[in-house]
Amino acid sequence: PNIVFILADDYGFNDIGYHAVEHHSDMKTPFLDSLAMAGVRLENYYIQPICSPSRSVLMSGRYQIHTGLQHYVISPQQRNGLPLDNIILPEQLHKCGYDTHMVGKWHLGFYKDEYLPWKRGFNSYFGYLTGGEDYYTKWRCDGKLCGYDMTSEKGPTNATYGQYSANLFANKANEAIDKHDKTKPLFLYVAFQSVHSPMEVPESYAKPFDYIKNHNRKMYGGMVAAMDEAVKNITEHLQAAGLWDNTILVFSADNGGQTLSGGNNWPLRGRKLTLWEGGIKGVGFVHGKILNVPNPNYIVNNEMIHISDWFPTIMEATQCPYVEGTQKLDGVNQWDTIFGKTVSARKEILLNIDPLFTPLFYKETPKQNIQMGFDTSVHAGIRYGEWKLLTGLQGDDRWIEPPEWKNKAEEEQQEDTEHPGFQKFATKSVQLYNIVNDPYEQVEVSDLYPSVVNDLLSKLAAYNATAVPVNYPPSDPTSDPSLHGGFWGPWV
Ligand SMILES: *[C@@H]1O[C@H](CO)[C@@H](O)[C@H](O)[C@H]1NC(C)=O
Numbered sequence: 001p002n003i004v005f006i007l008a009d010d011y012g013f014n015d016i017g018y019h020a021v022e023h024h025s026d027m028k029t030p031f032l033d034s035l036a037m038a039g040v041r042l043e044n045y046y047i048q049p050i051c052s053p054s055r056s057v058l059m060s061g062r063y064q065i066h067t068g069l070q071h072y073v074i075s076p077q078q079r080n081g082l083p084l085d086n087i088i089l090p091e092q093l094h095k096c097g098y099d100t101h102m103v104g105k106w107h108l109g110f111y112k113d114e115y116l117p118w119k120r121g122f123n124s125y126f127g128y129l130t131g132g133e134d135y136y137t138k139w140r141c142d143g144k145l146c147g148y149d150m151t152s153e154k155g156p157t158n159a160t161y162g163q164y165s166a167n168l169f170a171n172k173a174n175e176a177i178d179k180h181d182k183t184k185p186l187f188l189y190v191a192f193q194s195v196h197s198p199m200e201v202p203e204s205y206a207k208p209f210d211y212i213k214n215h216n217r218k219m220y221g222g223m224v225a226a227m228d229e230a231v232k233n234i235t236e237h238l239q240a241a242g243l244w245d246n247t248i249l250v251f252s253a254d255n256g257g258q259t260l261s262g263g264n265n266w267p268l269r270g271r272k273l274t275l276w277e278g279g280i281k282g283v284g285f286v287h288g289k290i291l292n293v294p295n296p297n298y299i300v301n302n303e304m305i306h307i308s309d310w311f312p313t314i315m316e317a318t319q320c321p322y323v324e325g326t327q328k329l330d331g332v333n334q335w336d337t338i339f340g341k342t343v344s345a346r347k348e349i350l351l352n353i354d355p356l357f358t359p360l361f362y363k364e365t366p367k368q369n370i371q372m373g374f375d376t377s378v379h380a381g382i383r384y385g386e387w388k389l390l391t392g393l394q395g396d397d398r399w400i401e402p403p404e405w406k407n408k409a410e411e412e413q414q415e416d417t418e419h420p421g422f423q424k425f426a427t428k429s430v431q432l433y434n435i436v437n438d439p440y441e442q443v444e445v446s447d448l449y450p451s452v453v454n455d456l457l458s459k460l461a462a463y464n465a466t467a468v469p470v471n472y473p474p475s476d477p478t479s480d481p482s483l484h485g486g487f488w489g490p491w492v
């Protein structure tokens with residue numbers, strides 16, 4: 001089969017139509033809904049809380065502790081990237097005879113040529129290498145350094161200056177579909193810029209949301225609508241090319257919604273950058289004739305699936321034998337799980353262990369405290385069965401309503417540093433929740449279940465023993481785009 005993987009950026013749990021209806025947000029995605037309703041909705045689906053990490057896990061099938069990307073994101077000025085000793089998904093599919101193409105956001109490192117997408121298994125690439133930029137101009141600043149960021153395997157380009165990226169990437173995805181070698185199955189990875197900040201969208205998309213007083217949310221509504229239309233255009237193009245009937249389309253968010261930039265995860269707690277459910281419980285569904293979903297019913301799949309599982313799952317779907325590289329996968333094959341033939345092949349998810357995590361709004365970090373061999377002052381999280389254990393600081397722990405409810409101007413969406421409530425963010429360094437009974441994380445139960453706490457701390461300690469050191473190098477001023485023709489690109 002052809003595989004089309006669509007990744008939405010900073011797309012909140014409550015920002016897709018079928019969740020919005022259930023949880024009363026005003027976001028509308030008629031096309032995505034139609035795909036999901038004729039597909040399998042993944043409703044116990046987990047992703048990582050932020051961009052580079054989630055993408056690294058998707059591409060490598062491995063947890064962040066095994067690639068050194070535990071902390072934050074790869075910044076444009078860092079000599080950093082998803083380590084080259086990982087055989088990543090497109091490389092693997094390429095070996096199995098797939099024609100592989102990528103459009104959109106890479107964010108897995110570019111300081112050296114070897115890290116670029118077309119050196120890592122994609123036959124063609126069109127997109128941007130950093131983490132976020134202007135939707136029209138492709139201008140991106142990082143600290144004092146600024147440059148354009150749009151490139152393909154032929155080199156950087158300014159030719160698309162002014163084109164809104166949702167439309168641009170839909171067009172480029174369609175071009176990839178056209179130029180794909182018809183004798184081979186297609187792997188197309190479309191990593192949209194939508195719906196990450198900055199809040200930009202052509203007026204016509206935002207117009208229906210004019211009544212929303214919160215500017216970010218209004219714009220976000222339009223950005224979501226543009227993405228919905230972009231997916232529709234790509235789908236119609238696959239149909240016109242005669243590829244659709246043999247295509248498996250996966251749609252996924254990369255992390256939870258950024259509530260400071262229009263996103264919403266209600267009724268989940270927290271947001272992007274946190275290990276609360278709002279940061280990691282993802283929008284996801286699979287569509288394809290092969291799934292044989294009875295019309296007009298839709299299928300909700302409540303099995304625990306993690307973003308690391310796509311690698312082995314896609315290997316299974318494509319009958320592509322996986323050659324374990326030098327490293328072992330953390331993902332597990334969920335192909336039969338998606339069909340509902342079997343229960344999830346996983347019982348637990350390591351959410352992360354990040355010794356460098358210190359959210360801005362805490363005055364002090366907790367003191368080292370080793371329990372069951374694990375330092376509970378360190379930001380970490382693990383899911384095991386119904387339980388979820390969090391240690392260390394956890395960041396924004398609010399339940400944030402869709403801004404359109406109260407429909408006031410900015411109030412609820414202020415920056416953390418100005419939010420009057422943030423001293424109240426939980427500082428308890430060991431927290432336990434029963435996610436099955438308490439999916440919104442309202443009742444902290446570590447005192448009631450000390451043996452569960454100990455078991456999960458021991459598991460974290462065991463994971464930690466397999467971790468590689470965090471790779472988070474300092475900024476390198478020689479990355480300066482003005483030294484390289486005005487574009488962000490490899491400099492070493
Ligand atoms: C979708 O296709 C239509 C028709 O070609 C075009 O007008 C529209 O701009 C496209 N939208 C996106 C988001 O690509």
Ligand SMILES: *[C@@H]1O[C@H](CO)[C@@H](O)[C@H](O)[C@H]1NC(C)=O
Binds near residue numbers: 373375
């Ligand atoms: C993880 O293991 C390293 C190396 O043994 C140790 O220094 C560190 O404190 C451990 N981290 C936690 C959170 O326990």
Ligand SMILES: *[C@@H]1O[C@H](CO)[C@@H](O)[C@H](O)[C@H]1NC(C)=O
Binds near residue numbers: 161485
């Ligand atoms: C890109 O195009 C814009 C608009 O024409 C122009 O202002 C800018 O200088 C160009 N940048 C580069 C690096 O060519």
